[in-house]
Amino acid sequence: MEYNDKQIAIMDAAEKLFADNGFSGTSVRDIAEAAGVNLAMISYYFGSKEKLMEAMFRYRGDFMRLKLESILLNSNLTPLQKVDKLIDEYIERIFNKQCFHKVMLREQMVDNTGPIAEQITQLKATNQALFKQLIHEGQRKGDFKKGLDVPFLMMTLVGTTSQLLTSQKYYRALNNLQEMKNEEFEKHIKKKLSAYLKNLFKAILTYEA
Amino acid sequence: MEYNDKQIAIMDAAEKLFADNGFSGTSVRDIAEAAGVNLAMISYYFGSKEKLMEAMFRYRGDFMRLKLESILLNSNLTPLQKVDKLIDEYIERIFNKQCFHKVMLREQMVDNTGPIAEQITQLKATNQALFKQLIHEGQRKGDFKKGLDVPFLMMTLVGTTSQLLTSQKYYRALNNLQEMKNEEFEKHIKKKLSAYLKNLFKAILTYEA
DNA sequence: CAAAACTAAACAAACGTTTAATTAAATCAA
């Protein structure tokens, strides 16, 4: 599907507003104003507010899919180095599209069936399969220990990152980082998160009780 | 603050609906119907929908605070055993009040100031301080390694649990647990999560690179 | 019999969507 500039402007504006105020907390008038288009253009291009959201998920869904083929196939890297690369790839992707990620986190909670739930399921399935492949490779080579629970490892990766993302302001407040500029702060936490997760996964994957 | 039966019924109904559909996605008419009270009673007792939410946070806020005093002071337990108990205490608390926890997760994302943000800040501060105390004790005794990042450890605990909680249906779908009954499923994942997190924290806290 | 609890109805404001009219862009025969 191809989108013109105006359609993209609408989706970008909606993404930001949905992330901050939720789907129901955002009116189509808010979106129209933020996107700088006439109110009626949203129905004109997307049919409805709901279908705009669905279009957004189709538009962004692809981007959120981890691209690990080159990493997985690179035989110069140890399994642990590949996990490190996966972590960085994941962090980069989430922070690059934090608004959409927040929208997804919200949407996960609602008990709906339909195209959006379908998109989320497929995304999770793909990412989990890639992650699983990597873990199993490490286990075959004897670098990682046996009995690892891939879905739960995934939850730690996703959950820790999401927690940092959604509670940024509380992290700032509780750790006296209020004065730091937004851009600097984001760099700071990305770097910290990366180092933290790499160390954490090294520990879980190799630690023997 | 004391609440009568009807007020509690309203807060319980609101909690469930806010968790599933969000604050804006829930109408006061929905709440009134679910609680079995007249629409006007919500304004009558709480003043407004917004203030109902604030009352809910005051009502539930206390419950969400970790109660670790007895654990912390128990000198028969090793620091690692205390962490295990903290994990179970945390899981129990979150699963006992999953609806409210979901409401909190949603509310964290919105960029508001006011009594709710204040409540969340205090809750996080308290829990983080308790956790910190435990970690430092373990480090003093030489059981835990140095250089641990307490806020990030907290994010892993909170994030992994939240991720499991908010994406239960996806976890079921991706791991072929569709046929399992709700009650059985919840027991199952609680047990798995507990074992997983205990092993994970043992690894991070004691693993030396 | 006064205070509290409760109700059905009404309120204005905001909502998502549609309509009818206008402007801009594209198509195309001459």
Added chain:
DNA sequence: TTGATTTAATTAAACGTTTGTTTAGTTTTG
């Protein structure tokens, strides 16, 4: 290239609902 004609884009206004809240009146309680 021109001017006519069709198609697409854009708009302000209006539509019917739903929203949160209030009112004015009734019932219940201490």
